[in-house]
Amino acid sequence: xxxxxxxxxxxxxxxxxxxxxxxxxxxxxxxxxxxxxxxxxxxxxxxxxxxxxxxxxxxxxxxxxxxxxxxxxxxxxxxxxxxxxxxxxxxxxxxxxxxxxxxxxxxxxxxxxxxxxxxxxxxxxxxxxxxxxxxxxxxxxxxxxxxxxxxxxxxxxxxxxxxxxxxxxxxxxxxxxxxxxxxxxxxxxxxxxxxxxxxxxxxxxxxxxxxxxxxxxxxxxxxxxxxxxxxxxxxxxxxxxxxxxxxxxxxxxxxxxxxxxxxxxxxxxxxxxxxxxxxxxxxxxxxxxxxxxxxxxxxxxxxxxxxxxxxxxxxxxxxxxxxxxxxxxxxxxxxxxxxxxxxxxxxxxxxxxxxxxxxxxxxxxxx
Amino acid sequence: xxxxxxxxxxxxxxxxxxxxxxxxxxxxxxxxxxxxxxxxxxxxxxxxxxxxxxxxxxxxxxxxxxxxxxxxxxxxxxxxxxxxxxxxxxxxxxxxxxxxxxxxxxxxxxxxxxxxxxxxxxxxxxxxxxxxxxxxxxxxxxxxxxxxxxxxxxxxxxxxxxxxxxxxxxxxxxxxxxxxxxxxxxxxxxxxxxxxxxxxxxxxxxxxxxxxxxxxxxxxxxxxxxxxxxxxxxxxxxxxxxxxxxxxxxxxxxxxxxxxxxxxxxxxxxxxxxxxxxxxxxxxxxxxxxxxxxxxxxxxxxxxxxxxxxxx
Ligand SMILES: Nc1ncnc2c1ncn2[C@@H]1O[C@H](COP(=O)(O)OP(=O)(O)OP(=O)(O)O)[C@@H](O)[C@H]1O
Ligand SMILES: [Mg+2]
Numbered sequence: 001x002x003x004x005x006x007x008x009x010x011x012x013x014x015x016x017x018x019x020x021x022x023x024x025x026x027x028x029x030x031x032x033x034x035x036x037x038x039x040x041x042x043x044x045x046x047x048x049x050x051x052x053x054x055x056x057x058x059x060x061x062x063x064x065x066x067x068x069x070x071x072x073x074x075x076x077x078x079x080x081x082x083x084x085x086x087x088x089x090x091x092x093x094x095x096x097x098x099x100x101x102x103x104x105x106x107x108x109x110x111x112x113x114x115x116x117x118x119x120x121x122x123x124x125x126x127x128x129x130x131x132x133x134x135x136x137x138x139x140x141x142x143x144x145x146x147x148x149x150x151x152x153x154x155x156x157x158x159x160x161x162x163x164x165x166x167x168x169x170x171x172x173x174x175x176x177x178x179x180x181x182x183x184x185x186x187x188x189x190x191x192x193x194x195x196x197x198x199x200x201x202x203x204x205x206x207x208x209x210x211x212x213x214x215x216x217x218x219x220x221x222x223x224x225x226x227x228x229x230x231x232x233x234x235x236x237x238x239x240x241x242x243x244x245x246x247x248x249x250x251x252x253x254x255x256x257x258x259x260x261x262x263x264x265x266x267x268x269x270x271x272x273x274x275x276x277x278x279x280x281x282x283x284x285x286x287x288x289x290x291x292x293x294x295x296x297x298x299x300x301x302x303x304x305x306x307x308x309x310x311x312x313x314x315x316x317x318x319x320x321x322x323x324x325x326x327x328x329x330x331x332x333x334x335x336x337x338x339x340x341x342x343x344x345x346x347x348x349x350x351x352x353x354x355x356x357x358x359x360x361x362x363x364x365x366x367x
Numbered sequence: 368x369x370x371x372x373x374x375x376x377x378x379x380x381x382x383x384x385x386x387x388x389x390x391x392x393x394x395x396x397x398x399x400x401x402x403x404x405x406x407x408x409x410x411x412x413x414x415x416x417x418x419x420x421x422x423x424x425x426x427x428x429x430x431x432x433x434x435x436x437x438x439x440x441x442x443x444x445x446x447x448x449x450x451x452x453x454x455x456x457x458x459x460x461x462x463x464x465x466x467x468x469x470x471x472x473x474x475x476x477x478x479x480x481x482x483x484x485x486x487x488x489x490x491x492x493x494x495x496x497x498x499x500x501x502x503x504x505x506x507x508x509x510x511x512x513x514x515x516x517x518x519x520x521x522x523x524x525x526x527x528x529x530x531x532x533x534x535x536x537x538x539x540x541x542x543x544x545x546x547x548x549x550x551x552x553x554x555x556x557x558x559x560x561x562x563x564x565x566x567x568x569x570x571x572x573x574x575x576x577x578x579x580x581x582x583x584x585x586x587x588x589x590x591x592x593x594x595x596x597x598x599x600x601x602x603x604x605x606x607x608x609x610x611x612x613x614x615x616x617x618x619x620x621x622x623x624x625x626x627x628x629x630x631x632x633x634x635x636x637x638x639x640x641x642x643x644x645x646x647x648x649x650x651x652x653x654x655x656x657x658x659x660x661x662x663x664x665x666x667x668x669x670x671x672x673x674x675x676x677x678x679x
Contacts, residue, residue, distance in 0.1 A: 054545055074548045087546035091564040101550040104560075152551060
């Protein structure tokens, strides 16, 4: 496996009185596509800049391939950055932009030509070598930035929201392309984004950050299906949150009392005590919506009225006001649309049902 | 849709330039082809005597010296102004620093020259201080030499270079420097290979704003220099007031203007190889795209900044 592993241990960084990173620790494996995901201002860029060498941590260490890189200037580190703003050199052509690191290293001209053309073809820009950055589209600029960052054959590629300036369609396309470039070059990618869809679709692992803290590290599935905190649950995708008191517990099956919903069955291994206040979450697609009353053992079922159906082609999102007064969000896929399943419309009376096992405890506090 | 009245907008400026620039220039051209009057002035008869007189070795020597002094001063000024403009552009209180650059302009040009005389003169502040400290009783002769002229010229014209350089550097995207560092260049390489090419327009403006007035300098060499520090400006003045050869003075002035124009043309208007580059760097226009007002910021850059009127 090419690429390096990157170990961040207990890194803190503050600007003036403001703490941008609080005791952050991460272990990024060789060749991994690792995402740093979090809302704006949570410290993602600061962490990336610390790895690249643009920011000195106040405390903690960063190891690349096991050796401490503190005090090493950016040009001495085997990582290259794809900047959010592209940072292409406006006075140079595409070719010269990509050739820049090689010219600095005084690589022989013939070799430069060969390497640059190879990297331009990796990002499918062979035909644009002689253009100036100002003559390129956003997506093309992005590709130049990627080719330029890869030409030094870094062992770690740092990408700071590289797609945020592109429109949705192009973003999807570039994301897939990034993924295939990652497969081809096989080095470690550290990918900063605030877009959970992006992170979920390409990452091997994701670190979710908020306010300078790492809240959870895991595979996309772990992050999505088993969020560690209420923040992670809310930040990744849509979700329903219940806050309730544990009434009884038998094995892993809890009965909880939730205000404006009534009693719910929650099957989760997290040890809780009777009397604890817990926060549980369930993803909308795990809630079935139907006109008929459902039945089943470990099943939660509530009755409600459709308050807002939101049609979006492949599915409809329903916001349902339940009998107790609370609101739930559910998705229904349109896979069987043509078979004429009964349509559910605004103000219809419906039943919502969901398995106790699909509810996940994300927070608990005693008493 | 609004009609573009482009050409009409320059009419007032065109009129102004015609009256106050083109006309006097034509008068000087005309004078250079007239016969010299006995006690100054001209007689209205055609003569190319003045242009013939120009080709004399003394004048050539002064011309070369003037070029040499102007070049030296300009180079020193640019080398000082680059880091200065950079540090102002990157500082948090740009307004204060710009203010400090401009403050000297509140004092008259001549007064500032005399200030240097009273600081560096034989009986000046520095020499008196040295004497007081018992270090050097007879004092130093700081002034009345070529070095002193260059020194005071650098002092006088430094702000004219700092302002356009600051203005361009301020618009420079500093992440490009980080990108350069990231891609393996040293700090120095990131300045020379990335920043310098991108602030070329500002450097050209700064060179023109300093070289041209220094080339025509008169007061500084007169008051600060010795007899051997005479520059072309002094020669012209002497021809007007002492030798009273107005046609020759006009001819020298015209040659200087031509020389400067050619130099500017070669230096600033030299067409870059590719056509695109012309769009990227428009050499003579000020970095902000206006002819005056250094402190104007391009649209889309919201940081607060003193306006041209407020400070200039
Ligand atoms: N040089 C700096 N000086 C002062 N504060 C800074 C500096 N750099 C970052 N910060 C602050 O640190 C916090 C984290 O910044 P950072 O750029 O890492 O956020 P981010 O997660 O990358 O956000 P975004 O998604 O908006 O890019 C922010 O509140 C920011 O204001
Ligand atoms: Mg950021």
